[in-house]
Amino acid sequence: MISFSSYNLFRHEKDSFLDIIKRIKDGDTLLRNKFIDDFKPFILKCVSQLVGKKNNLAQSDEYSIALIAFNEAIESYNLDKKTKFVSFSKQVIKRRLIDYLRSTKKNNVTVPFSYLKDYNTGFYEHSTSNFEEKFYMIKTRTIALILKLEKKLRISS
Missing domain, CATH: 1.10.287 (Helix Hairpins)
Structure with missing residues (x-):
């Protein structure tokens, strides 16, 4: 479950959330791992919305790609822009999954x-x-x- 309260999202405006992302970008790997772990349900939801419901979604290639994309979103998120991190990360995940699905579709040839x-x-x-x-x-x-x-x-x- 996403533990937004551990990031003080609702107590202290956006600043605390941005501070956490800044600390992660500065190299706090323990915080990065906790952050990603707390957002796993969100990441699974993004995958499910794009790929559709599928058995063992958490063990799929799509989920692995979404985790990598979420980590990429953390790295590439611009703290100075006014975009919300959740919206930004969802877009990055969606784009990476679409790229992956296109590449697998291109190589998947069926001969009747x-x-x-x-x-x-x-x-x-x-x-x-x-x-x-x-x-x-x-x-x-x-x-x-x-x-x-x-x-x-x-x-x-």
């Missing part, structure tokens, strides 16, 4: 079985007499398809 089907002789035919010939034909088509997909991936990258 229908591409491998031999329409002339019937892929599911139980004849064993032409088995080697059919196997060679399917193998050749599969290799050609893979080469074609590799070429498309190189062009799109």
Whole structure:
């Protein structure tokens, strides 16, 4: 649970919160770890909103990326601007997750079985007499398809 009270957010205006971020930026690693630990539910919520509900979200790659993004938000947060840290960190997390999802989508190629089907002789035919010939034909088509997909991936990258 986010422990905002431990950062005196509601007792002393924004200054105490900004002081904590400043101390973290100055190298207080114990405070950084506590700060990140207290914000883990917030980070999980950001991931869940973008990725959707998923089992074991806390063990996912998306959550790891969000933790790194939150740490990055701490480092890059400008104390002089009037933006709220929570809004800023949410935006950084969202951008990093979108980048990650785009990169995994680009590398995730699915080949339908229908591409491998031999329409002339019937892929599911139980004849064993032409088995080697059919196997060679399917193998050749599969290799050609893979080469074609590799070429498309190189062009799109």
